[in-house]
Amino acid sequence: MNLAYRDVRHNLFRFVLTCLGLSLLMAVVLAMIGIYNGLVADALNIVKAPQADLWVVESGTQGPFAEASKIPGSTRDAVARLHGVAEAGSITYQTVEARHAGDTLRLYVIGYEPGRPGGPQAIAEGRGITQTHFELVADRQTGLVVGDRIRLGRNSFAVVGLVEDTMNSGGDPAAFITLPNAQILQSQLAPPAQRIQTARGAGLLESADTVAAVIARLEPAADPLGVATTVRQWKHLGALTQAEQEAILIGSVVDRAKRQIGLFLGILLTVSAVVIALIIYTMTMEKLKQIATLKLIGAPDRTIVSLIVQQSLALGMVGWSFGLILILLVKDYFPRRVVLEPVNAAALGGIIIVVCIVASGLGVRAALKVDPATAIGG
Amino acid sequence: MDEARRPLIEIAGVSKHFGEGEARVDALRDIDLTVRRGEVVALLGPSGSGKTTLLNVIGCIIAPTVGRVTLDGELVYDNRALRGDLRRLRLDKIGFIFQFHNLLPFLNARDNVALVLTLAGRSSAEAQERALELLDYLEVGHRKDAMPAVLSGGEAQRVAIARALANSPRIILADEPTAALDSKRAGIVMDLLRKLAAEHDACIVAVTHDEKIYDRFDRLFHLRDGVLEDQEEEAT
Ligand SMILES: Nc1ncnc2c1ncn2[C@@H]1O[C@H](COP(=O)(O)OP(=O)(O)OP(=O)(O)O)[C@@H](O)[C@H]1O
């Protein structure tokens, strides 16, 4: 007969309650991992969305995500003419605050040239932008629906389509508009001083037709590094391959969040380990008299050790599974995307098993030391 | 030696003290005691006189400071422990009955008894069957599925006795086995123990304060300050 199971069954309510408490802790740990994964996935989505091979940006910058980048709109034609480039498109990025349904809505506005690289990939609902004037495709996270109208700057945009999972690394959902519209918006939202200058006609060249980057898709045979080298020879321009762009994004933008969450995760795991150890230790301490009785009637150490270790493993595994179920149930209600890979859950499971075994070591030590005479008393 | 009178417990020159110096307590002083097959003996004496300590020495729960302990013909202590695996010895040869039944609270009556049988190496089915036999024999078979918490004092004590007897031990040690029972039930339990000792060729050493059951013992041993004072033969 399995003593661990019998004891758990006898105190089932308490065991389940303890497991529930533990599972909440596990759920928080899993949520933390999921939020981190989501952060990386979201940040990369924006970079991956244009399906570019090469990013042409302002020289000396790591734009357009990690730093501001500003290049003349005419760059696109020059890039498109390069040997090995299949197609190229200009693109702008800006964060805009708009009002919708009485709430302030932060949008990550992406201006692109319809028919060229840079537009939304999969339209989840509605259609893509077909007219040059004031149409908008938004991420579903904005809460906008097809047919809505929203004011950006001095113009009202019609929502014609929705996409999913497109947002910047800060979590602001994306909104796609045409490049000319984006440039108008840029000038309307520019700081007052610059607007005055623009009105006077100064710096016209800079403000009239600038973009953040030009993205290029290469012909299958072309070498991205070679094309990038060519671009870098031009004055004022820099070039990043897609891989470099992703590395920069993860390195600069995501890195701090990663360390922040990583530290928090470490603290959480430590707390969990201490809590598990405490629970298992007190669980054993409460049973000391029964353990003394077991010794007295002749039970070998093996019986006593397996009682403690099995119970602590059961506690850890049930807590872990409840936690996993819990997080899978609630993950869609988080404001940011929570992405859990099976390997994350498995890793946590592995850590919990180790913690449980180490923690039961404490209990086992106390149990093996207990004098069988304490069972008699008096 | 006459097989029927063979000693099961032989204690010779056993002393036990706890602590050293100022804190030294001499719990047992130079005890000699022999208990033979089928004998039912009582340990009497005021609180702190060393009764539990002596029982623990016989049960191999604590080692004597000096002296020899021989159980069922096997020399277990000779100024030091001679046997490594005392728990196995307890499992095979010694049955304990405690003042408070000390049943495992998470096992029902039947499994409490079956546990010691499986620990001794019986198959689960065999253990369950024998456990039920024992409970029936002690007239608590109808409570086989009850958890210890819901058993009455007398029922729990009988289940505990069934557990003590499960592996047919030669030596049954009982520390105030009837303290939790009224005198009528105490008498019933003692009669039962006598019957068991006779049937199993076992001996019983019981600590008791209960004068009403003195007549159930073959011999009474009085302990005072760790010294075994005199032995009374009870005329039965
Ligand atoms: N583990 C121990 N450490 C120190 N002293 C002990 C220990 N066990 C018993 N003693 C002391 O040894 C003496 C005898 O104790 P014991 O428990 O054998 O008495 P007892 O006759 O069973 O008493 P009671 O009738 O109250 O149960 C007491 O003075 C007790 O304080």
Ligand SMILES: [Mg+2]
């Ligand atoms: Mg005592």
